[in-house]
Amino acid sequence: MSKVNSLHSQSKVYIGIVHQLRDMISKDGLKQGDKIPSERELSERLNVGRSSVREAFRALELLGLIETRRGEGTFLRDFRDHHLIDLLGMFILQDQKAQDDVKCTKTMIEKEALRTIFCQKLDVSGLITKVAENKGTLTWREIVEDIILVSNNYLSHRIWNVLNDYETLIIGEKKITPEIKEKLLNLLQGLEKQDKETVQTAYKQISEISDRELTNSNIFL
Amino acid sequence: MSKVNSLHSQSKVYIGIVHQLRDMISKDGLKQGDKIPSERELSERLNVGRSSVREAFRALELLGLIETRRGEGTFLRDFRDHHLIDLLGMFILQDQKAQDDVKCTKTMIEKEALRTIFCQKLDVSGLITKVAENKGTLTWREIVEDIILVSNNYLSHRIWNVLNDYETLIIGEKKITPEIKEKLLNLLQGLEKQDKETVQTAYKQISEISDRELTNSNIFL
DNA sequence: AGAAAAAGGTGGTCTGACCACTTGGATTCT
DNA sequence: AGAATCCAAGTGGTCAGACCACCTTTTTCT
Numbered sequence: 313m314s315k316v317n318s319l320h321s322q323s324k325v326y327i328g329i330v331h332q333l334r335d336m337i338s339k340d341g342l343k344q345g346d347k348i349p350s351e352r353e354l355s356e357r358l359n360v361g362r363s364s365v366r367e368a369f370r371a372l373e374l375l376g377l378i379e380t381r382r383g384e385g386t387f388l389r390d391f392r393d394h395h396l397i398d399l400l401g402m403f404i405l406q407d408q409k410a411q412d413d414v415k416c417t418k419t420m421i422e423k424e425a426l427r428t429i430f431c432q433k434l435d436v437s438g439l440i441t442k443v444a445e446n447k448g449t450l451t452w453r454e455i456v457e458d459i460i461l462v463s464n465n466y467l468s469h470r471i472w473n474v475l476n477d478y479e480t481l482i483i484g485e486k487k488i489t490p491e492i493k494e495k496l497l498n499l500l501q502g503l504e505k506q507d508k509e510t511v512q513t514a515y516k517q518i519s520e521i522s523d524r525e526l527t528n529s530n531i532f533l
Numbered sequence: 534m535s536k537v538n539s540l541h542s543q544s545k546v547y548i549g550i551v552h553q554l555r556d557m558i559s560k561d562g563l564k565q566g567d568k569i570p571s572e573r574e575l576s577e578r579l580n581v582g583r584s585s586v587r588e589a590f591r592a593l594e595l596l597g598l599i600e601t602r603r604g605e606g607t608f609l610r611d612f613r614d615h616h617l618i619d620l621l622g623m624f625i626l627q628d629q630k631a632q633d634d635v636k637c638t639k640t641m642i643e644k645e646a647l648r649t650i651f652c653q654k655l656d657v658s659g660l661i662t663k664v665a666e667n668k669g670t671l672t673w674r675e676i677v678e679d680i681i682l683v684s685n686n687y688l689s690h691r692i693w694n695v696l697n698d699y700e701t702l703i704i705g706e707k708k709i710t711p712e713i714k715e716k717l718l719n720l721l722q723g724l725e726k727q728d729k730e731t732v733q734t735a736y737k738q739i740s741e742i743s744d745r746e747l748t749n750s751n752i753f754l
Numbered sequence: 755a756g757a758a759a760a761a762g763g764t765g766g767t768c769t770g771a772c773c774a775c776t777t778g779g780a781t782t783c784t
Numbered sequence: 785a786g787a788a789t790c791c792a793a794g795t796g797g798t799c800a801g802a803c804c805a806c807c808t809t810t811t812t813c814t
Contacts, residue, residue: 323603325767326591350795361768363584366797367591370547374592382544382796383776413688420689424641467634468641471692546798571764582799587766603765604807 325360329368332358337388348378348386411479418475422456423515425463429503430511434462440500443493452486455496492521546581550589553579558609569599569607632700639696643677644736646684650724651732655683661721664714673707676717713742 336342348354351369355362369386372378379389429436439458443450453476460469488496495514502510554569563569572590576583590607593599601607650657660679664671674697681690709717716739723731 323766330595352795355768363587363769364767366584367588367767369796370588371592371595374551375595380796381776382774383794385776385795410688413686416686417688417692420641420645424645428637465634465637466630467638471638544797573764576799582797584800585798588798590765601765602807603805604763606764 325364326367326371329354329358329360329365330372333368333372342388344388346388348388350385414475414479418472418479419519421460421468421472421475425460425465425468426499426503426511426515428463428465429459430506430508433506434464436462436500436503440497440504443496443500446488446493450488452488452492455488486522489521492518495521546585547588547592550575550579550581550586551593554589554593563609565609567609569609571606635696635700639693639700640740642681642689642693642696646681646686646689647720647724647732647736649684649686650680651727651729654727655685657683657721657724661718661725664717664721667709667714671709673709673713676709707743710742713739716742 333348342348349357351362351365354360355365358365369378369380373380377389378386380386428434436459439455439462442458443455456476457469457473460472495518499511499514499518502508502514557563569575570578572583572586575581576586579586590599590601594601598610599607600610649655657680660676660683663679664676677697678690678694681693716735720732720735720739723729723735
């Protein structure tokens with residue numbers, strides 16, 4: 313009984329429920345979109361009050377990890393869908409230093425991804441095709457995300473996503489101009505041909521172009 | 534009345550409360566450490582049930598935005614102290630690949646910190662003294678943390694901390710052997726003398742030593 | 755004055771009661 | 785039989801009230 317308190321000795325019940333939930337998810341192999349036991353059932357199963365279950369649910373909901381639908385139930389959400397950033401942005405927006413940190417860290421991840429792709433000679437031919445054939449539907453985010461995905465570090469990808477969300481919230485979406493597209497192709501081809509110089513130059517150029525636009529956007533803040 | 538629902542038409546009350554809280558914080562100029570009105574008071578002021586206030590509080594608490602102390606009250610936390618990543622980690626980092634990703638990402642942050650320190654010629658003399666005079670009380674974590682702090686990217690620091698916690702949990706704490714201490718001093722002095730070669734060599738050596746020990750530890754997993 | 759006890763405030767939790775909404779099966783109509 | 789309707793059960797959303805445990809402050813007792 314009351315596994316909630318036995319395993320994770322923390323005081324708060326709702327924290328215990330969060331942990332239980334996580335265990336339950338991994339043990340039962342629940343995937344995104346699957347249904348989670350109802351509040352009432354959980355409260356019985358775990359010997360806790362329904363309100364405590366709700367507290368845990370609401371916390372996870374705000375984090376974007378679950379989704380509740382009135383009259384239907386509670387469901388696991390696609391982890392990629394987090395709206396963490398709305399929240400964070402809502403509370404942190406003011407801090408200029410934090411914004412700089414976000415930019416630095418994001419850049420770091422991007423560079424590292426490029427480095428990894430370069431050093432491990434990972435295949436980017438698909439990406440080149442994608443960019444080359446693009447007819448305007450491609451977003452900047454999508455491309456950079458693809459690049460990071462090729463580098464095959466899911467964690468970095470997640471962090472980058474969070475940071476990008478945050479930045480987008482403040483600055484807005486970056487557009488792909490023909491100019492950027494060209495540099496982007498240079499960069500990708502540089503990766504493919506193992507041409508370090510080209511990659512570095514292209515990346516630097518893209519950064520400069522972006523910064524130029526960012527500065528413009530910033531005026532309005 | 535019920536400002537909660539009037540302004541932000543969203544259905545859920547607790548979401549409205551989160552927004553109200555945000556407004557309240559910026560309007561009253563609350564800083565980290567300041568006390569937030571009690572659950573009972575808020576529930577009266579906003580014409581909502583106390584349980585709804587609690588749901589909002591628990592969500593913000595899990596996000597690390599507020600802190601509650603039984604018998605005392607609820608307080609604002611350092612916004613930059615969010616444990617977003619902890620949460621993500623808790624739910625996402627479960628397999629071997631994820632662990633590799635953690636190591637890569639952690640290394641990336643460390644390297645970037647070194648790069649920043651090197652390029653911006655930041656001062657590490659204090660660190661050198663600290664390491665040199667160390668009488669065994671210094672932990673590996675502390676040193677690397679200091680290095681990252683010198684690079685002055687708080688966000689990276691937070692992420693690194695989380696990743697390090699995660700790794701420590703799985704692998705255990707790294708010790709500082711005389712061998713590592715020596716390489717560490719080389720590295721720091723390299724930074725100070727703007728000697729790129731020394732820094733790179735030292736970092737590589739330290740990595741190798743660490744990996745050797747990590748491999749040993751891993752046997753027991 | 756100092757120590758001990760009581761009072762008041764605060765978060766932590768549970769219970770029970772409604773409400774609003776969705777769903778699916780039973781009922782009714784054609 | 786088939787289609788449209790209705791209704792009961794299940795689920796989340798919210799509230800009110802009751803305790804408990806804990807901390808601080810005040811009062812009381814010595």
